[in-house]
Amino acid sequence: MQITLIQGLLLSIAAIIIGVDYWLEAFFIFRPLVVSTITGIILNDVKLGLTTGALTELAFAGLTPAGGTQPPNPVLAGFMSTVIAYTANVDAKAALGLCLPFSFLMQYVILFYYSAFSFFMAKADKAALEANPNAIGKINVITTLIVAVSYGVIVFACTYLAQDAMANLVNSMPEKLIHGLEVAGGILPAIGFGMLLRVMMKAKYIPYFIVGFLMANFIPMSNLLPVALVGFAFAAYDFFNAKQRKYELQEALARTNINTHGGNQDGI
Amino acid sequence: MASKVLTKKDVTMLGIRSSLLQASFNYERMQAGGWLWAQLPALKKIYKQDSSALSSAMVDNLEFINTHPNLVGFLMGLLISLEENHEDRNLIKGLKLALFGPIAGIGDAIFWFTFLPIIAGISCSFASEGLIIGPIIFVASYVAIWILRIVWTHMGYTLGTKSFEILKDNSDIISNSATILGITVIGALIATYVSIELLPVIQVAGGIEVSIQTAFFDTIFPKLLPMAYTLLMFYLLKKKQISPVVLIIATIILAIICSYMNLL
Numbered sequence: 001m002q003i004t005l006i007q008g009l010l011l012s013i014a015a016i017i018i019g020v021d022y023w024l025e026a027f028f029i030f031r032p033l034v035v036s037t038i039t040g041i042i043l044n045d046v047k048l049g050l051t052t053g054a055l056t057e058l059a060f061a062g063l064t065p066a067g068g069t070q071p072p073n074p075v076l077a078g079f080m081s082t083v084i085a086y087t088a089n090v091d092a093k094a095a096l097g098l099c100l101p102f103s104f105l106m107q108y109v110i111l112f113y114y115s116a117f118s119f120f121m122a123k124a125d126k127a128a129l130e131a132n133p134n135a136i137g138k139i140n141v142i143t144t145l146i147v148a149v150s151y152g153v154i155v156f157a158c159t160y161l162a163q164d165a166m167a168n169l170v171n172s173m174p175e176k177l178i179h180g181l182e183v184a185g186g187i188l189p190a191i192g193f194g195m196l197l198r199v200m201m202k203a204k205y206i207p208y209f210i211v212g213f214l215m216a217n218f219i220p221m222s223n224l225l226p227v228a229l230v231g232f233a234f235a236a237y238d239f240f241n242a243k244q245r246k247y248e249l250q251e252a253l254a255r256t257n258i259n260t261h262g263g264n265q266d267g268i
Numbered sequence: 269m270a271s272k273v274l275t276k277k278d279v280t281m282l283g284i285r286s287s288l289l290q291a292s293f294n295y296e297r298m299q300a301g302g303w304l305w306a307q308l309p310a311l312k313k314i315y316k317q318d319s320s321a322l323s324s325a326m327v328d329n330l331e332f333i334n335t336h337p338n339l340v341g342f343l344m345g346l347l348i349s350l351e352e353n354h355e356d357r358n359l360i361k362g363l364k365l366a367l368f369g370p371i372a373g374i375g376d377a378i379f380w381f382t383f384l385p386i387i388a389g390i391s392c393s394f395a396s397e398g399l400i401i402g403p404i405i406f407v408a409s410y411v412a413i414w415i416l417r418i419v420w421t422h423m424g425y426t427l428g429t430k431s432f433e434i435l436k437d438n439s440d441i442i443s444n445s446a447t448i449l450g451i452t453v454i455g456a457l458i459a460t461y462v463s464i465e466l467l468p469v470i471q472v473a474g475g476i477e478v479s480i481q482t483a484f485f486d487t488i489f490p491k492l493l494p495m496a497y498t499l500l501m502f503y504l505l506k507k508k509q510i511s512p513v514v515l516i517i518a519t520i521i522l523a524i525i526c527s528y529m530n531l532l
C-alpha cells in the first residue's frame with residue numbers, strides 16, 4: 001500500500017521525537033516495539049505495527065548500547081520493518097530481514113556524530129574556563145538538534161520518498177528469496193539472545209538458564225510472566241543467601257581481629 | 269559550615285535534568301557535556317557570586333564520564349550535595365571517578381540485561397497476538413523507570429558519602445541477583461521467539477511420509493534447534509569475537525541458501 005505525503009510527514013515528526021529519545025535514552029519509546037506501533041498507528045494499520053514491532057523488538061533484544069558501543073539502530077529498524085511490510089505487502093519476518101540495511105545505515109550516521117561532536121568539546125572547555133553556562137547549554141542544544149533533524153530527514157526519505165523503489169525491489173524478488181528472508185527473520189533473535197548471553201552467562205548461571213528454557217518449552221503459557229516470577233524467586237533466594245554469607249564472613253573476620261588483637265595482623 | 273542553598277525542588281529538577289546526560293555524547297568525553305549541562309542550574313545556585321569557583325566546578329565536570337543514564341541521578345545527587353558543602357574539589361572529582369564505572373555496571377546489568385528482556389518478552393507476547401496492551405505495558409514500565417530517576421537523585425543527595433559505602437558493599441550481590449533473573453527469562457525467550465522449522469520429509473516404505481520437524485523434534489524436544497543455534501551464536505560472539513553484524517549477515521545468507529535447498 002501507498003504512504004501518503006501526510007503520513008510521510010507524520011512519520012518524520014515521530015522520528016524526530018523518537019530519535020531524540022534514543023539519543024538521550026530517556027523514555028525508551030525508541031525501542032522497536034513502540035516505534036513500530038506508532039508507525040502502525042500513523043499508517044492506520046495498528047495490528048501490522050504490533051506484529052512487526054514484536055518480532056523486531058526481540059531480534060534487537062541483545063543489541064544494546066550498554067558500555068558505550070553503538071548497536072544497529074533500533075529506531076530505523078522499528079520504522080522500516082513496519083513500513084516495508086505495509087508498502088511491499090510482505091510477511092513480518094521478511095520485513096525484519098529487509099529493514100536491517102536501514103538500521104545499519106543509521107548506526108553509522110550516529111557513529112559519525114560521536115566522532116564529529118568531539119570537536120565541540122574544545123568550545124565547552126573554553127566556556128567552562130569563562131564560567132559561561134549559556135555556552136554549555138548552546139553546545140548541547142546544537143548537537144541534539146543535529147541528531148533530531150537527521151532522524152527526521154532520513155526517515156522521511158526512507159519511508160515516503162523511497163517507498164515505490166522499495167516496493168518494486170521487493171516485488172521483483174523471487175519467492176524463494178522472500179521465503180529465505182522470512183526464515184532469517186525467525187532465526188535472527190538468536191543473535192540478539194547470543195549477545196545477551198555473551199555479557200551475562202557464567203557457568204554458575206547455567207541451572208537458571210536451563211529451567212527458563214524448559215519451562216517455556218514444555219509448559220503452555222500465554223505470556224512469559226510466570227517465567228519472570230520464577231526467575232525473581234531464584235534471584236531473591238540467591239540475594240538472601242549472599243547477604244547471609246557476607247554477614248557470617250564479617251562476623252568471622254571480627255572474631256579473628258579480636259583474637260589477634262595487638263598481634264601481627266598480617267598473619268593468616 | 270556552608271548552609272544549604274538547594275531546595276527539595278532543586279534536587280527534583282536535577283533528577284529531571286539528568287535525562288540530558290547524553291545530549292552532546294561524543295567519543296572524546298562521552299557524556300561529559302550533558303553531565304555538566306544537567307547540573308548547571310544547581311551549580312549556578314551554589315556558586316552564585318563566585319565565578320572562579322563556578323568555573324573550576326565546570327571544568328571538573330567537563331572531564332570524561334560514562335555511566336548509566338537511568339541511574340546517573342544518584343551520582344549527580346551525591347556529588348551536588350558535596351558541591352553544596354563546598355567540599356574539596358579533589359574529593360568530589362575522586363568520588364565521581366570511583367563511582368561512575370560501578371554505577372554503569374549495575375545499570376547495564378539491571379536495565380539492559382534484565383529489565384529489558386523481561387519487559388520486552390512480556391510485552392511482545394501480547395503484541396504478537398495483535399493486542400495494544402503490549403506496547404502500553406512497555407511504555408508504562410519505562411515511564412516508571414524514568415520517574416525513579418528523581419527518587420535516585422534525592423537518595424544520592426540525602427545519603428551523601430554514606431551511599432558510597434552502601435553501593436560499594438552491595439553492588440556485586442545486586443548485579444548477581446539481577447543476572448539470575450535475566451538469565452532465567454532469556455532461557456524462556458529463546459524457546460519462545462527463535463523459530464527454526466525443518467521442511468524435509470522422510471519417505472518410509474509404503475508411501476508414508478514422515479516430517480522430520482513434527483515427528484522428530486516437535487514430539488521429543490520442540491525447541492532444540494533454536495537453542496542449538498543460539499548457543500552457536502553465543503560461542504562465536506564470545507570465543508571467536510565475531511561481530512554481531514557479521515553474524516546477522518551470515519544468518520540471512522544461510523537462511524536464503526536453506527530456502528533454495530528446501531531445507532527450511
